[in-house]
Amino acid sequence: MSVLSARLRASFTAVGVPVLACGIALAGLGAWTASGRAGSPPHVAVTKAYVYQSFGSTPETAAFFTLTNDGGSADRLVHIASTDTVAPPRLSEHHMTFSGGAYRQPVDSVTVPAGDGLTMTPHGIDVTVRPKGTWRPGEEVSFTLRFAQGKPLKIRAVVVRPGAQTDRLPRP
Incomplete structure (x- = not known):
């Protein structure tokens, strides 16, 4: 048994x-x-948008967005446009070299995961921009974000000094 x-x-x-x-x-x-x-479509929103003030003779600066996606599927940020820049803004990712140097590498798109989101930072994904003229802290810069699936989003990013507190910025 x-x-x-x-x-x-x-x-x-x-x-x-x-x-x-x-x-x-x-x-x-x-x-x-x-x-x-x-199977629900993506639903991307921007909850924070700011751009660093450029200094000196540096022609470029960076913009940062916090994107949320409370939809049921991921989406991809594929294009960014602005009428306030000399050249089209470019998605880029920061990398560090073994010797401690940093460099930007352009990227074609970034994923905004479903039920989550994407927070751009100076040490990861950001948007490289070339300002028209001189931007001052508190000014707003307009951007249009285009996605692979979702509708384009028109937003305004606040100009801040690099390193400034960004947790109290108004919603774009």
């Missing part, structure tokens, strides 16, 4: 565990679908 019991236990373990795991996954997918988010 113990041999039969051992075989039944082994069979249950071999079959039961995968069936149980599939049941749990199916229950999770059912809950996600019931919530109405399964």
Whole structure:
């Protein structure tokens, strides 16, 4: 009888565990679908937008956006335009060299994950811009963000000094 019991236990373990795991996954997918988010389109919004004031003879500066996506699928930021810049703004990513130097590398697009978002920083993804004229702190710069799936967003970014507190900026 113990041999039969051992075989039944082994069979249950071999079959039961995968069936149980599939049941749990199916229950999770059912809950996600019931919530109405399964397959829903992306819904991207900008909750913070600022641009650094440029200094001296440096022709470029950087803009930063905090993007949220409370939709059910990811989207990609694929293009940025501005009438307040000399050249079209460019998405870029900062990298460090082994010797401690930094450089920017252009990127074609960035993902805005579903149910999450993207926060641009001076040490990661940002937008390289060349201002028309001199921007002063408190001024606003207009941008249009275009996405692979969602509607374009027209926003205004506040000019701040590099290193300034940005946690109290008004919503764009």
